[in-house]
Amino acid sequence: MTTSAQAPAASPAREFAEPAPTPAALLLLGRGRDLASERGVECPGDLPAPSDPGLVERARAAKAALGDSVFVLGHHYQRDEVIEFTDVTGDSFRLAQQAAARPEAPYVVFCGVHFMAESADVLTGDHQQVVLPDLAAGCSMADMAAISQVEDAWDDLVDAGVADDVVPVSYMNSTAAIKAFTGRHGGTICTSSNAKVALEWAFAQRPAGRAKVLFLPDQHLGRNTAVRDLGLSLDDCVLYDPHKPLGGLTRQQLADARVILWRGHCSVHGRFTLDAVADVRSRVPGVQVMVHPECRHEVVQAADEVGSTERIIKVLEAAPAGSSWALGTELNLVRRLARQHPDKQVVFLEKSVCFCSTMNRIDLPHLVWSLESLAAGRVVNRVQVDADVAHWARVALDQMLALPGVTSKD
Numbered sequence: 258m259t260t261s262a263q264a265p266a267a268s269p270a271r272e273f274a275e276p277a278p279t280p281a282a283l284l285l286l287g288r289g290r291d292l293a294s295e296r297g298v299e300c301p302g303d304l305p306a307p308s309d310p311g312l313v314e315r316a317r318a319a320k321a322a323l324g325d326s327v328f329v330l331g332h333h334y335q336r337d338e339v340i341e342f343t344d345v346t347g348d349s350f351r352l353a354q355q356a357a358a359r360p361e362a363p364y365v366v367f368c369g370v371h372f373m374a375e376s377a378d379v380l381t382g383d384h385q386q387v388v389l390p391d392l393a394a395g396c397s398m399a400d401m402a403a404i405s406q407v408e409d410a411w412d413d414l415v416d417a418g419v420a421d422d423v424v425p426v427s428y429m430n431s432t433a434a435i436k437a438f439t440g441r442h443g444g445t446i447c448t449s450s451n452a453k454v455a456l457e458w459a460f461a462q463r464p465a466g467r468a469k470v471l472f473l474p475d476q477h478l479g480r481n482t483a484v485r486d487l488g489l490s491l492d493d494c495v496l497y498d499p500h501k502p503l504g505g506l507t508r509q510q511l512a513d514a515r516v517i518l519w520r521g522h523c524s525v526h527g528r529f530t531l532d533a534v535a536d537v538r539s540r541v542p543g544v545q546v547m548v549h550p551e552c553r554h555e556v557v558q559a560a561d562e563v564g565s566t567e568r569i570i571k572v573l574e575a576a577p578a579g580s581s582w583a584l585g586t587e588l589n590l591v592r593r594l595a596r597q598h599p600d601k602q603v604v605f606l607e608k609s610v611c612f613c614s615t616m617n618r619i620d621l622p623h624l625v626w627s628l629e630s631l632a633a634g635r636v637v638n639r640v641q642v643d644a645d646v647a648h649w650a651r652v653a654l655d656q657m658l659a660l661p662g663v664t665s666k667d
Contacts, residue, residue, distance in 0.1 A: 274604060275296070312621050316342050318626035327631060328362035329624075330355065332369040332588060333566050334613050335586040337367050338621045348566050349373040350429050350448055353380045356387070364388060364631050367640075368619045370396045375433040379647045387632070387640045390623035395615050396430060398551075401521035402474035406499040410471075411442070414517075417527035418510045419469060423517070424459040427473040428452075430523075433642045433650045435473055440652035444471075448656060449550050449565040449658065452478055453486040454660050456516075469514060471497075474521035481550045481557050483516045491554075493588040495617075496520055525613050526551035530587040533607050534559045541604060547572060548585030548606065556585065565592065567568040588612050 285625055318325065320342060330352040331343030340346055345355050350368060355367045357380040365387045367374040374389040381387065398584065416422040426442035427435050443462065447455035455482055460468045472479030476496060483489045493515040496502035500520075503511075529552050547562035547569055557563050562572055568585060576582065578600035584591045585606040595603035630637040642650065657663060 260498065264329060277289050289391050304485070312625050313341075315463070316621065316628060318491050319625065319632045322632045323628065326362060327364040327366060327628070328356055328359045329366045329628075330368060330385055331473045332373065332616065333570075333590045333593075334616045335368050335619060336589055336617060336621075337516070337593065339619055339624055340593075342624060343368060348448070350455075355379050356385070361387065361617075364636070366390065366624070366627055366631075368624060370394045370399075370613075370616055371640065372396050372430060372432050375642050376436075376650075376654070378640055378642045379433060379436075379650050386636055388627050389638050389640050390627040391618045391620075392613070392638050392640075394618040396432050397524045397615065398428075398475055398521050399432050399435075402435055402499070402519055403431070404438060407435060407438055407473065407519075408517075410497060410499060410504060411438075413483060413498065413503050414511065417503070417511045419511050422463050422467045423469045423471050424462045425471045425473060426452075426459050426479075427653065428475050428478055429545075431474055431483060433646050435651035436505040436653050437646040439647035440474070440654075440656070444653060445656040445660065446653045449478060450567065450664050451657070451660060452482040452550070454663055455483055455657065456487060458660050460515075469517060471517045471519070473519045475523060476518040476520055477522055477553055477557075478528065478562070479516060479518045480554050481552075481563070484554065485557060485563070489515055494518055523549075523551040523585050526585065527553065529553070529606050531559055533556050534583075534610070537604065541581050543600065544581040544583050544602075544604070546583045546606065547578075547587065552585055560585070570594065573601070576601060587616070589617070631651050 329343045329348045330342045332349060333346060335440065345352065352367070352369065353376040356377045359519065360382050363385055365381060367377050367383055367387055367389055368458055371389060371394060372561045374387050378387040411420060414423055425439045425442050427439040427444065429446055429448050439446060440452060445455050445458060454472055462468065480494055483494055484491060487510055495506055495510050495514040496518050497506065498520045501503065526549050529548060534546055534556060537546065545561040546559070548556055548560045549566065549569065550557060550563055564572065566586065573582060573594055573619050581602040583606045588605060589612065591603065591605050627637060
């Protein structure tokens with residue numbers, strides 16, 4: 258059957274404009290050492306370059322040989338060459354939950370960063386072993402809150418006479434030790450999706466007018482949630498610097514504060530600036546700016562949309578053809594979304610490259626090495642959390658799942 262009506266012409270595919278390289282050189286991904294700031298590399302020998310065509314076949318062969326005994330997780334910020342061999346893709350907590358839901362897989366290969374692999378080990382069964390293809394894949398934000406620093410900070414709160422009024426809320430992007438600290442002190446974990454609910458719950462745990470939250474380790478998510486979502490003022494928030502006596506604050510400032518923010522940040526999202534927002538608005542007519550809540554407060558205030566990685570993905574999926582978007586989040590994800598939505602103009606908020614350098618340490622050579630080692634009967638780079646730490650971290654994670662309105666998908 259034919260009709261005289263014609264379908265509207267498809268919008269032309271948009272080509273993604275690659276940002277310029279940053280002037281500062283990074284360590285070769287997956288190679289070299291920087292023991293002062295990152296975990297040591299445990300992948301021996303000279304590895305083929307990721308572009309080596311033989312690597313793809315080796316990855317396929319190793320994964321096929323392992324079959325259902327391995328479950329490969331890939332965070333949204335991973336390179337496409339790695340995502341190709343993952344069984345599921347998502348945010349860190351969702352991935353850890355999915356690993357726990359696959360008890361038949363004795364091996365979990367987490368293509369993410371160290372704290373994510375720790376969370377997977379906390380949630381999976383004792384018979385499951387979690388592998389991180391490169392132990393140098395840490396998280397600069399998580400490393401900004403060492404457990405010794407946080408314990409010292411709590412002592413400061415005790416000395417200032419406010420600890421009894423404080424409930425810790427720790428972002429998922431924290432070490433297992435920080436999650437355990439949170440569980441021991443009656444707090445909860447949060448994600449960027451449920452941070453508002455977590456803070457509301459925390460304030461309700463103490464008498465009205467006295468309740469305080471210690472938010473770890475990302476100051477920007479804590480500030481944006483408190484001010485933008487809960488309606489508190491910037492003056493209700495103070496910034497605790499672990500490198501200064503009493504966090505660089507007075508006892509009166511701690512007594513007056515509603516939210517005590519830890520001085521930590523994401524090295525990727527913290528780079529986006531108001532100038533970048535103004536610049537992209539001048540360059541791209543009608544552009545809508547969408548950013549992650551780990552961005553600075555003034556950037557979040559200037560954006561059109563703010564949301565977690567999952568929300569960014571969903572908003573873009575629902576956006577009309579022909580719309581233009583500037584995304585303030587990790588570049589691998591922005592590239593992928595641009596390819597997935599050729600009917601929309603998707604640009605990176607910054608003009609310069611802004612990869613998560615440690616996430617990018619999980620490259621195809623390290624994934625192949627991990628899979629081939631497992632296929633040969635060797636478990637490499639296993640991430641295993643101490644039993645007591647795992648118990649209290651699980652307490653804090655379970656509290657998050659018990660928050661009002663929070664589901665296992667948050």
